[in-house]
Amino acid sequence: MKTGKEAAFQFVFNALFDKLTTFIMSYTNDKALAKDIVQTCFMKMWEKRFELNEDITLIPYMFTMCRNQFIDTYRQNKKILRSDEAYFEAILEIENESEKINIQQKRKLDKAIEKLPKKCKEVFLLRQKDNLKIEEIANYLGISKKTVEDHISRAFRLLRQYLALLILLLLK
Numbered sequence: 748m749k750t751g752k753e754a755a756f757q758f759v760f761n762a763l764f765d766k767l768t769t770f771i772m773s774y775t776n777d778k779a780l781a782k783d784i785v786q787t788c789f790m791k792m793w794e795k796r797f798e799l800n801e802d803i804t805l806i807p808y809m810f811t812m813c814r815n816q817f818i819d820t821y822r823q824n825k826k827i828l829r830s831d832e833a834y835f836e837a838i839l840e841i842e843n844e845s846e847k848i849n850i851q852q853k854r855k856l857d858k859a860i861e862k863l864p865k866k867c868k869e870v871f872l873l874r875q876k877d878n879l880k881i882e883e884i885a886n887y888l889g890i891s892k893k894t895v896e897d898h899i900s901r902a903f904r905l906l907r908q909y910l911a912l913l914i915l916l917l918l919k
Contacts, residue, residue: 756796776892867902868902871899
């Protein structure tokens with residue numbers, strides 16, 4: 748594989764992909780996310796194939812690489828969700844405490860929520876209004892936790908854009 752032979756890479760990929768996916772699923776409980784992580788690791792290995800030390804044992808190397816990629820992915824997703832939620836909660840607090848925001852502007856916020864894509868809005872409302880956890884939403888809707896997180900992040904991003912405009916209008 749170090750010489751760049753695709754057949755060697757394909758052999759390793761076919762031999763380890765399912766095992767690594769199962770291993771990562773033990774952490775994620777999400778097959779799609781596990782496959783993404785394993786594919787990312789294989790891509791990294793292929794990109795760095797010329798740098799691989801001939802003394803490494805490939806199987807433990809790949810398991811360690813996948814576990815580390817899972818940890819990186821988990822940390823990254825957790826940070827994104829936390830920052831989005833903190834931002835949105837701060838905006839909602841400003842909305843609740845500010846006397847400048849009147850009923851018409853609250854209607855605009857409701858309209859913005861209504862304009863969210865259907866599934867995105869459903870996930871957002873289950874998270875924010877019904878206070879369900881990500882795992883509960885995933886189970887309720889029959890989708891992966893990663894998909895729930897993606898919908899929540901998208902909703903926050905779209906609402907953040909709308910609320911930024913709303914705040915600018917209030918400050919005028």
